[in-house]
Amino acid sequence: MTAYQAQALRYQGALAVLRHVHAHPGVSRAEMARALELSSGSATEITTRLKADSLLAEDAPAPTGGRGRPSPRLVAHPHGPLACLVDIGYDRWRVAVAELGGRTTECASAPLQRRDPAAAISAVAAKTTAARRRFGGRIRAVSVAVAATVRGDRIVQGSSFGWRDVSLSPLRSRGLPLLVGNDATLAGMAEARRGAGAGVRRLLHIAVEAGVGGALVVDGMPVNDGEFGHLPFGDPARRCPCGAYGCWEREVTGAGAARALGRGLGGLVNALDPDAVTLSGPDLVGKELRSSYRSGLMRFYRKDPPPLIASSLGADGRLVGAAEVAFDNILTVEGIAHATVSDRLSR
Structure with a gap:
């Protein structure tokens, strides 16, 4: 052994x-x-x-x-372990802490400085540093949700607020893991574990805000970190800020939004076979959307389609998901062993 x-x-x-x-x-x-x-x-x-x-x-x-x-x-x-949480949305950022059990307490929030990514990240980093000074060694991880495509600790593209190739390394604290994820993916994880999708084995979560994001969550864990909003479900002649043409998220605002959203949901259900779909965003469960959703489904789904369920966590799902990722990391052999008082667990 x-x-x-x-x-x-x-x-x-x-x-x-x-x-x-x-x-x-x-x-x-x-x-x-x-x-x-x-x-x-x-x-x-x-x-x-x-x-x-x-x-x-x-x-x-x-x-x-x-x-x-x-x-x-x-x-x-x-006096137990905490996670420091960061939510970088398309127009605001938030910093919070979460304790065992998922309860979060917001520490700071401010509008996002879109035109100056370095200044925006610096402002967020100042608040995460303040949280660590306040709570000391109780902070065991920094977990970040970003309304953008992320790879490692970098935002590779944030088309909703115009950022590209922005490092999140200033949020890193010595000795602590920095965990970064897409906000809609983390919100899906939160809905599956603590929200409207709790108990659903295969959950498709879709969030509509400045764009469209989401995740397929199986047994409480996301199985994709892709960009559903940039699937080519839209007008192939319409260019998206991401650089592609025909992106779905360009069709889900303004006239025809419910129809475009519903048909896209039908396509995703056909491809991913979820047991239910949770939706986060304004007025997402209306008659037109449901009709369009059914019309986009393959025939065998229509008799008993996966239900469309309004999110119960809303915008807070991003922070809840970030907390879940953090405690998945903290509640491990390595995470508990790292605690200054945890050596007594082995006695």
Whole structure:
């Protein structure tokens, strides 16, 4: 057995508990034990260690008026790990922090300086630095959602706000992972895990704002990071700022928008075979859109088409998705081992 395998075994129970509480904040210890098939003794021993390491807490529930004492609920520790979140939209940016369980608190927000990408990223970096000064070692990752095509830590093209080849490396903090993703992809992940698509195995999420983005999410994980808005579903003579012709997102504003959006959704369902479709944006579930959606479906889909469901997270989905990516990184053997207090988990 390698040293890593031995360490992973020592952390296995603790990580399973932390991941379960993250997915189900407020779960009782007994409910957690049943879900993870842990004995009462093991559940108590693991949660006691996690509480001692400032990774988990048990709150005091309000009286229910019924018989017996209500069970304490497992929640984020008040001094536990946090993720620093950044949302760079087409017209504004936001910086927030998230705790175990996904609750986010916004720290700063301002209009995006479109004409000066370096100044905009510098302003965001100043706020992420301020968050790290404020919360210290509790910050375990910086997770960024961007309304653009990204590769690594670079914006390769942001056609909605005119940026190209912009580095996000100023957001990097020493010793912390910098996690960067497309905003619509992260919003889809959030809808699948915590929003209107929770419980749907194959979810197609589409977000309409300055453009069209989205993701196919399977079992809570995005399986693509492409640009649905730049599929050639539009007028082949119409040039898009991205450099291509006939992009779908150029057709979904103004007259005929609902029709163009619905037919494009039908095409994506034909190609990707989702169980449901969530939609984020203004007035996205009207009669015209649904009619156009059905007309774009292959015949065998029309009897029982994947339902169109309005997003429950809206614009906050981008931050929620960034938090999910961050805690996927934090709640690992490496992530927990990095914590200054986590060495006691292996005792």
